[in-house]
Amino acid sequence: MTPRDISGLEAALGNDVDGEVRFDAGSRGAYVTDGSNYRQVPLGVVVPRTVEAGARAVAVCARFDVPVLSRGGGTSLAGQTTNTAVVIDWTKYCDRLVSVDPDARTCVVEPGIVLDALNHRLAVHRLQFGPKPSTHSHCALGGMIGNNSCGASAQAYGKTVDNVRRLEVLTYDGQRAWVGPTSPGERARIEAGGGRLAELYRGMDRIATEYMGDIRRGFPRIPRRVSGYNLDSLLPENGFDVAKALVGSEGTLVTVLRAELDLVPVPAYQSLLVLGYEDICAAADDVSHLLEHCSPSQLEAMDGRMAQLMREEGAYLESLDVLPRGDSWLMVQFSGDSQDAVDEQAHALLRAVGRGEKDANVAFSDNPEREQKMLKAREAGLGVTARPPDDRETWEGWEDSAVPPERLGDYLRDLRKLFEEFDYDHPSLYGHFGQGCVHTRIPFGFRTADGVAHFRRFVERAADLVASYDGSLSGEHGDGQSRGELLTRMFGERLVTAFGELKALFDPGNRMNPGKVVDPHPVDGQLRLGPAWRPDTPATHFQFPEDDHSFNRAVMRCVGIGNCRGHSGGVMCPSYRATREEEHSTRGRARLLFEMLDGHADSAIKDGWRSTEVRDALDLCLACKGCKSDCPTGVDMATLKAEFLSQHYAGRMRPAAHYSMGWLPLWARLSRLSPALVNLALHAPGLAGAGKRLAGVAAARSAPVFARQSFLQWWQARGGDEPDPADPRTVVLWPDTFSTYFHPSIAKSAVRVLEDAGFRVAVPAEPVCCGLTWISTGQLPVAEKVLRRTLDVLRPYLDAGTPVIGLEPSCTAVFRSDAPELLPADQDVRRLAGQVRTFAEQLVHHAPDDWRPPRLARHATVQTHCHQHAIMKFDDDRELMRRAHLDAEVLDEGCCGLAGNFGFERGHHEVSMAVGEQGVLPAVRAAAPGSLVLADGFSCRTQIEQGGTGRRALHLAEVLALALDGNLPSEEPERLADRPHGPSRVLRWATTASAVGLVAAAGTGAARRLRHRT
Known part of the structure; x- marks a missing residue:
């Protein structure tokens, strides 16, 4: 299309569609790829606010004769959800559970609803949607229908196609109807009615009749056949079920607007049996034998290679510790109406196969929490195998084959021989072995012409291999572009011709997700990398030691799994949870950074580090680092953001907040000249508002109040001999900016507790800083200088191996993570990273x-x-906390939303509060009045205290210090007094500027109240 045509399309969509219409480079760049090897730049993105608006968007596209791609969670591994088309993203708004019929065990949903969200809403009825792919926290039902998704639970409940009752669908040319099983009488009525719907039914009837014998002979009779169109659903013996025929068509035939689904009861009780084997082929050999004696709800497998990768990556170690002896394992889960019943199923299987519960190669559990941890380890296979510690790149492309379970062991042996022939060393093999479905990731060489040619030859041979076993190219991930070109090898020419006729019937203009399944793009075309990929290789401040010292490799950690699009649990990704925008997910930002590297001629981002699109996408990144731990491949968007900001603003003026909050440690030190006057200025009516505008601070935020006496002033006044750094009892208490100048009671409390534990506390005599605020605002050259000066001050302690105790988590994390990435060759940085400990680590160990x-x-x-x-x-x-007999409810509610400077910056307040309201703030409000609220992070405490909770949060050190002297009050206390105390003197509670400022220093009269109370 010409730019003029594109402009007209954008205008028409904007005028006719109730939704967000985006044709900007940033939005298009966020959708260039999915979880696959493929990449295509979309024409534009439409986010409809209603299902009707989505249907209207299809009509506008048809008027302009442009391709359409429906997209859910965008996790497809075969390239289904990347195309040069108008992408319709259903997940932001079209996520309703329309209705539930508990008696009939059915529900009606919109296509954008996420599986976990659906099951959460169904929980009140003790019902769920049965299929559960590993992406259940973020995959959408529309995508599951498009891909015919399965997951581990398909052992009990079948594929998505087995659980779909009816679909409301829309063709590209505007025919809209509910479809499902169709009796001969109903078909006759439809065909008699004439029109486009009658044409569709006549066409499907002709295809089913003409190819009936081919379908019956050519479709593998295995549990996991997902490849090809479901023509078998149109056979008379299968009820001419049009809905099931359209499931798995990957958006190439129709747009799904709503779906009526069958539901199943939530299992009341479960148990898990894990059996160890000498290798994965031996485990596969035993599958059919096990199935002769039981009907499990799951039968999963993982091999020793995956376990090795988990150990090397430090992931799921707790799960690995409870695995029985062996180098590969089968995990057999049972479900039932009583614990005795599910336990007996497991014990009966053991008796049948001649094993016992006490055997070294057997592990049994009926503890649901333990079971979930073990299954979670298997579920994480894609992420664990995507970035092995040996720095190989592994890829999908043959990650989803399936064969009859009774032939699985022999198939794996032949597949291993193929790996050896092509020199693809030791890929992990795992998957849904109870249904013969095998997952793996292979180190294809996608960067060279020879490597791509090698890849093509391999998948052709692999397709012939699986066909020889009467298997399927895909067991659950679908065909897309990865396998579309290979379908002839599995089905033969006649059935592939039939697929083409069904495509031509529904989409004669080839405008529905073209290039997938039918008339597919080549398996080695439109690659995300490829021999023509020539990205920039920029010099950076961060050295990315875990990514071969390459910014590019750090960006490419994102393989599109999409866990950052989850809605609950963990930390990642708070901005996505607040906005529901792909561009504001970790994955979306990684996609834009990848496009910024300008490796393709059609890259969506053309201005590199100066890109405003990338800057805007990163602007709502809270730099929480949740992705570093919660992303299966360890994407560290906080570090990538800091690097980008440093490069983006190099030689240019920065936002005001970078100078005000980025240089906070300096301003905090200057506050010692007159903290009372500074506090007065920060909270005086009129003056405070002007100051916020000048500093780039959100008007709704109250500035934290500087303590009357800093921790360092208190420490100097306290006096005493400086302990010997070499004394094994000596620890350095790190005087971070927040615990020194805002909440010194925390540092004082830490001294109290550490001394009670027998340690001799030292505090640096000169001002020091970790550089956190300069790092988070991307002022990396300054951060380096600050760090080097700090290392100079700490050198006597580093030389002596003295532990450094951090109280503020974000500062401690700098020494553990950011500093080694910024200065990886500096031996003092390495020493500090090894010597820094949290308060709890020191006391526990x-x-x-x-x-x-x-x-x-x-x-x-x-x-x-x-x-x-x-x-x-x-x-x-x-x-x-356990040792202190503290009954701790540790929240799994994600980020607090303040995240350092983020929540204070102008333009971020709304998102900051939206993040907080998604979990932390309501949880604190619901806490019992007499309970404690603990938060070691300054940002967390500030958000809780400014977030309308009516509560004050304390550091663990404060609570322990009070309790040491028997002075922990029965009701919620004020903040600890910022005044000296002896080793045995109780820390009393008081109302000082440090406390009042954080709790009540907003609005008219704040400064007067502060003066009165201090």
């Missing part, structure tokens, strides 16, 4: 054996800081 924390015997609602979740983890904090 290094306190004297006879020391015990004070007994708290209180309930607490605990918010984990995102950086602690991502970098240091929270296990030791849980253990310390």
Whole structure:
């Protein structure tokens, strides 16, 4: 299309469609690819607000004769959801559960509803949608219908096609109808009615009749045949089910507007049996034998290679620890109406196969939490195998074959021989072995012409191999572009001709997701990389040591799994959860950074580091680092954002917030000249508003109040001898900006507790800083200088191996993660990364054996800081609270939404509060009045205190310090007094500027109240 045509299309969509119409480079760049090897730049993106608006968008596209691609979660591994088309993203608005009939066990949904969200809404009825792919937290039902998705639970419930009752569909030329099973009488009525619908039914009847024998002979009779169109659903013995015939058609025939689904009861009880084998082929050999003696709800497999990768990556270690002896494993899950019944199923199977529960190669569990952890490890196969620690790139392309379960072992042996022949060393083999479905990722060489040619020859041979086993090219991921060209090898010419006739019947102009399944693009075409890919290789400040010192490889960690589009649990990705925008997911940002590398002639982003589209996408990244831990491939968008900001603003003026909050440690030090005057200025009516505007701070935010006496001033006034760095009892308490100048009671409390535990506390005599605020605002040259100066001050302690205790999680995380990436060759940085510990780590692992924390015997609602979740983890904090008899409810509610400077910056307040309201703030409001609220992070405490909760959050050190002296109040306390205390002197609660400023320093009269109280 010409630019003029595109402009006209955009205008028409904008005028006619109730939705968000986006043809800008940033939006298009976020949708260039999915989870596959393929890449195509879309014409534009439409996000309809209603199903009717989506149908209208199709009509406008038809008027302009342009291709259409319906997209759900965009996780397709075969290239189904990338195309040069108008992309309709249903997931933001069209996500209603339209109706539920609990008695009939059915529901009606819109295409954008996410599977986990649907099942959450159905939970009140104790019902669920049966198929559950590994992407269940973010895959949409429309996408599941398009791909005929399955997952592990298909062992019990079948594929999506087996659970779809009816579909409301729309053809490209405007025919709209509900379709499903169709009796001969109903078909006669439809055909007698004439028109386009009658034409469709006559055409389907002709195809089913003409090719009936071919369909019956040529469709593999296996549990996991997903390849090709479901022509078998049009056979008389299958009820001429048009809905089922359209499931798995990958958006190439119709647009699905609504779906009526069958539901199943949620299993009341479950148990899990894990059996160990000498290798994966031996495990596969045993599958059919096991199935002769049981009917499990899941029968999954993982091999020793996957376990090895998990150990090397430090992932799912708890699950690996409970695996029985062996180098490959089958996980057999049973479900039933009572625990005794499911336990007996497992024990009966063991008796039948001659094993016992106490055998070294057997593990049994009827603990649901333990079972889920073990199955989660298997479920994470794609992410674990995508980026092996040996730095090989592995890819999909032959990740989804399926054969009859009774022939699975022999098929795997032949597949391994093929790997060896093509020198594809040791890919992991795992999957849904109970139904003969095998997953893997292979180190294809997509960067060279020889590597691509090698790939093509391999998949052709692999297709012939699976066909020789009467298997399927795809067991659940579909054909798309990965396997469309290979269908003839599986089905033969006549059936592929029949597929073409069905395509021509529904979409004669080839405008519905063209190039997939029928008349497909070549398997080696439109590759995301390919021999013509020539990306820029920019010099960077961060050295990316875990990515071969390459910014490009760091960007390419994202393989499109899409976990960042989840709606609950974990930390990643708060901005997506608030906006429901692909561009504001970790994956969407990674896609734009990939396009920014300008490796393709048609790259959506053309201006490199200066790109406003990339800047805008990164603007709502909270730099929470949740993706570093929660993304299966460890994408670290916070680091990528910092690097981009550094390059983007190099030699240019920055936003005001970068100078005000980015240089906060300097301003905090200057506040010591007159903290009372500074606080007055920050909160005086009129003056405070002007200051916020000048500093780029959101008007709705209250500035934190500087403490009257900083921790360093208190420490100097306290006096005492400086402990010897070489003394094994010596620890350095890191005086971070937040615990020093805003909440010094935290640092004082830490001194109290550490000394009680027998440590001698040292504090650097000169000002030091980790550089966090400069890193988060992308002022990396300054951050490097700050870090180097800090290392100079700390050198005596680094030389002596003295532990450095961090109280603020974000600062501790800098030393563990950011500093080693910024200065990886600096030996002092490495020493510091190894010597820095959290407060809990020090007390749990290094306190004297006879020391015990004070007994708290209180309930607490605990918010984990995102950086602690991502970098240091929270296990030791849980253990310390357990030892202190603190009944801790550790929230799994995601980021607090403030995230350092993010929530203070102008333009971010609405998103910041939306993130907080999705979990943390409501959870704190619901906490019992007499319970404690704990949050070690300054941002978390500030968001809780400014978020309308009516609560104040405390650091764990504060609570322990109070309890040491028996002074923990029965009701929620004010903040600890910022004043000196001796080792045995209780820290009393008071109303100082440090406390009042964070809780009540907003609005008229704030400064007067502060003056009065201090």
